[in-house]
Each structure stands twice: as C-alpha cells, then as structure tokens.
Amino acid sequence: EILGPVRVELDGTPLVVDTRKAIALLAYLAVTGRPASRETMAALLWPESGESGAHGALRRTLSVLKTALGGVGLAIDRGSIALRPHELDVDIWSFRAALARVRGHDHGHDGSCPGCLSLLDGAVALDRGEFLAGFALRSSEAFDDWQSVEAETYRRELTGALERLARGRAADGNWARAIGATRRWLELDGLHEPAQRLLISALAAAGEPAAALRQYRDVVRTLDRELGVAPLSETTALAEAIRDGRFAI
16 A cells, blocks of 8 residues: 555555555656656666666556556556546545645635635545655665655645644634644644644643643753753743733633
8 A cells, every 4th residue: 555645545445556666656656646758767766777677667567556456547658657637536636635725715824714624624634644654765766865855845735734724723713623733733843832832822722721831841841852942932921821820812
C-alpha cells in the first residue's frame, strides 16, 4: 500500500503493489498529477542502468502496476505515462482539492466559514502520516531528493490546513475541535509559540484552566530545552491571566 498521503484506492480498496520501484513510480505520478515521459521515469528510477536496461525495467514495472490496477487508472502510450484521475481515488488529490476550494473562498485568514471548516476537517482527516515514511530507493539519489522536497511540501500544506482549521474552530467557539486541531498542528511544529498560545487559550476557554497552565509549563520547558529561551511576554501574560482568574474569551 502506498504510504502516507499518497494512498490510492480502486473501487474503495487500497491498492497494493509489491515492488519498491512500482511504489516509487505510482507515487511520482500521483503527486505530480501530470503525465511523465518514459525517458524521465527511466532515468529517475534506474539511473545505474543503461538506456536500454532502464527502459526494459520500466516496462516490467508498468506491467506490475497494470496488473495491480486491474487494467484501469493507468494511461500509457509510446512516450508517456499518467494516471487517469476519474478512475482512481488518491488521498493527496482529495486533500489538495479541498485546500484549493478553501483558498478560493475569500473570507479572511481564519477560515471560519462553516463550509470551509467542513472541507478542512475532511482534508486533515485524510492525513496518514509522513509522505512515504520509511521509504527510500538506495539506487536513485534523484528520487530520494524529490521525495524529500515533496515530504516537506506536504508537511507545510498540512501544517497550514491545521492552523486554519484550529483558528477557525476557535473563532466559532468550538473549543474541543480547536484543541484537537491545535494539538495536531503542534505535533508538526512544537516550537510555534502562537500555536501554543492558541492551545492554552482554547483549554482555558473550554473550562480547563489547570490543563492550560500545565500546557504553559510544558512550553517553558520545551523552549528552554530546545532553544534556550523563555516564552514571549504574550505567552506569559496569558498564563498569568488564567492563573489569576482574569482570562476572558
């Protein structure tokens, strides 16, 4: 099964392929979302082989993919290879389509429109972990470089979606969902102090001042351990207001 956000389904069943090169080829086609030339894929996945050997290996790998896909979802001609979007469900396609719809709806940064919040809920629910986590092609440094760039791109996209969702849920006063989204945001960027303040505020607003103060103490320890700095004055002031009973939503 393709790892992380590149999970592919065929008629509701996750696709499973049994060679690493087939996984790499499918991931590349799914993430780029456009046709790739045979020359590009042969050079990317079999750089150690000569042209003839690389193209032969590509043909064998395409045969593996065609079998796994049951003859659908893959468009192959003499010069290029592509996936047919209307025949497959790919998580990263659905994720990015939802984000595009949210970006196209102009209602400010917080994303508090109910429709967009629903789209963001659906988008982040598709996350299944780091892009191709634990996967590597030892024979292709170029593919590994591509994978690294795409993993960081996906991480930024997910972080942005979670930030917008967390702020939108907080703006709506849905503290439980704001807390959940902010915790996931912080799993990706634990040193982001505005996110820490949002979580502290959401916990206090949800009637959990003790948990909010514990979170603040965790922030103090984390910043000291990782960066050797104290929290910003805004973070400390927020914690003091909660401690003194002065916090107001």
